[in-house]
Amino acid sequence: xxxxxxxxxxxxxxxxxxxxxxxxxxxxxxxxxxxxxxxxxxxxxxxxxxxxxxxxxxxxxxxxxxxxxxxxxxxxxxxxxxxxxxxxxxxxxxxxxxxxxxxxxxxxxxxxxxxxxxxxxxxxxxxxxxxxxxxxxxxxxxxxxxxxxxxxxxxxxxxxxxxxxxxxxxxxxxxxxxxxxxxxxxxxxxxxxxxxxxxxxxxxxxxxxxxxxxxxxxxxxxxxxxxxxxxxxxxxxxxxxxxxxxxxxxxxxxxxxxxxxxxxxxxxxxxxxxxxxxxxxxxxxxxxxxxxxxxxxxxxxxxxxxxxxxxxxxxxxxxxxxxxxxxxxxxxxxxxx
Numbered sequence: 001x002x003x004x005x006x007x008x009x010x011x012x013x014x015x016x017x018x019x020x021x022x023x024x025x026x027x028x029x030x031x032x033x034x035x036x037x038x039x040x041x042x043x044x045x046x047x048x049x050x051x052x053x054x055x056x057x058x059x060x061x062x063x064x065x066x067x068x069x070x071x072x073x074x075x076x077x078x079x080x081x082x083x084x085x086x087x088x089x090x091x092x093x094x095x096x097x098x099x100x101x102x103x104x105x106x107x108x109x110x111x112x113x114x115x116x117x118x119x120x121x122x123x124x125x126x127x128x129x130x131x132x133x134x135x136x137x138x139x140x141x142x143x144x145x146x147x148x149x150x151x152x153x154x155x156x157x158x159x160x161x162x163x164x165x166x167x168x169x170x171x172x173x174x175x176x177x178x179x180x181x182x183x184x185x186x187x188x189x190x191x192x193x194x195x196x197x198x199x200x201x202x203x204x205x206x207x208x209x210x211x212x213x214x215x216x217x218x219x220x221x222x223x224x225x226x227x228x229x230x231x232x233x234x235x236x237x238x239x240x241x242x243x244x245x246x247x248x249x250x251x252x253x254x255x256x257x258x259x260x261x262x263x264x265x266x267x268x269x270x271x272x273x274x275x276x277x278x279x280x281x282x283x284x285x286x287x288x289x290x291x292x293x294x295x296x297x298x299x300x301x302x303x304x305x306x307x308x309x310x311x312x313x314x315x316x317x318x319x320x321x322x323x324x325x326x327x328x329x330x331x332x333x334x335x336x337x
Contacts, residue, residue, distance in 0.1 A: 008043035016106055019099035020047045023054025026100070030057055033270075037263035041159075042255050048111060048158045051103035056121070056151060058082070058100045063128045064194060072129045079129070083122045090115055111157040120146040132195050133211075136202045137237070144177050152176030159260065160253030171248020175264070178241035182267050185234055185274055189218050189282040203237075204230050218282045231279040235271055242268055 002021045011017055027035045027050045038049050062078045070078070085098055089105035107113065124146030134140040152172035161168045184191070184198040191198060192214055204210065207230040217224055242264070249260055273286035280286075 005043045005046045009047045010044075011047060011106070016102060019103040019106075020050060022099040023047075023050040023103045026050075026054040026057045033263065033266045037259045037266065040259040040262055045158055045256070047103075048107040049155065051100070051107040052151065052154050052158075054100045055086075055104040058098075059122065059125045063125050076126065076129050079122065079125055083119075086118060086122075090118075107158075113154055113157060117150040117154050120150050122146075128196070133197055134200050137200045140198065140200055141177070144180055145173075148176040148180035149173035150176070159256035161251050162253060163251040168248050168251040171245050171251065174241055175245035175248065175260070178238060178245050179263070179267050181234075181238040181241055182270050185231065185238060186270055186281060186286055188214070188231070190285070192218055192282070199230065199234055203233060206230070207233070214282065221283050223278065223280060223282075227282070228279045231274070231281065235274065235279075238271060239268075 002024055003017075005024075006017050006020060011020060024047070027038065031053055034053060038046055038053075041049065059079065059082060062075055062082065082098070082101070085101045086104065088094060089101050090108060104118075108115065108118070124143055127143060127146075131143070134143065150173075152175050153169060155176075156165060156168060156172045188197075188199065192211075197204075197211055197214065207226045209224075209226050209230045213224060213227065216222070217227055246264065249257055249264065252260060270286060274281055277284065277286050
């Protein structure tokens with residue numbers, strides 16, 4: 001499937017093909033929900049998405065790995081080297097042998113992605129090495145501009161739009177924020193182990209929650225009603241972000257909408273899973289059940305098939321002579337996998 005995607009995207013250089021394949025591997029291994037949604041894109045768009053994810057994951061691992069045995073200074077140096085390698089590659093130079101850098105720079109060239117987006121992303125990654133708390137939501141939003149909103153903006157040229165791009169951009173950025181807020185809620189315990197709390201301190205204080213209480217709950221496996229109330233409010237805040245992002249989905253190219261709709265539903269399902277566990281995120285990671293994931297993916301596949309058939313009809317290639325249900329039954333699953 002990697003070769004088919006690379007062929008569709010017109011990526012012929014052997015080194016770049018290997019670099020993109022490495023990014024796809026990172027996506028498949030670490031981004032289960034993200035990778036599933038990506039498979040609903042047309043094959044020519046997938047390598048770029050893999051490159052964007054692969055680079056973000058690589059940088060995130062430099063900052064967040066709990067078992068690397070490296071201190072903040074060494075991680076900062078590694079992040080600086082990554083930024084330098086990217087800047088050199090974007091300028092047309094070498095990449096220091098890092099496949100994720102080569103793939104990202106090639107994607108940036110193909111889709112004319114603003115280099116400032118990558119600088120903003122790396123700035124937020126650097127702040128994770130120093131900042132361990134956020135006084136309020138506005139402070140957190142400033143951080144998420146680089147760590148999440150820019151990801152949505154990078155994705156937009158790859159996905160394509162049916163409206164002016166600047167009209168869709170705020171919704172794309174907000175969707176990136178919604179996904180990251182979801183991760184913050186799901187990963188409260190893991191982030192606490194890294195010494196960070198992304199839940200705004202003023203939100204926690206409103207429920208008489210402080211870091212020591214979170215640490216106590218994490219260490220003892222107990223749940224405190226004050227913590228549950230704070231997490232419930234953070235969930236409501238996150239759902240508001242999803243509502244602000246959703247109007248942007250119809251602004252995307254029709255063949256890209258099923259991918260983003262699937263990601264939208266599955267990430268939103270993580271919030272449902274968190275609530276279903278009684279907000280026990282300090283003790284375990286909430287996940288969408290496999291059956292639910294399969295149903296959402298099947299719906300996405302049906303939407304992909306319909307969108308691609310409609311696109312072929314507009315190009316004058318085919319005519320939909322059968323009902324949508326019959327067309328879906330004849331569609332080969334590998335066309336969207």
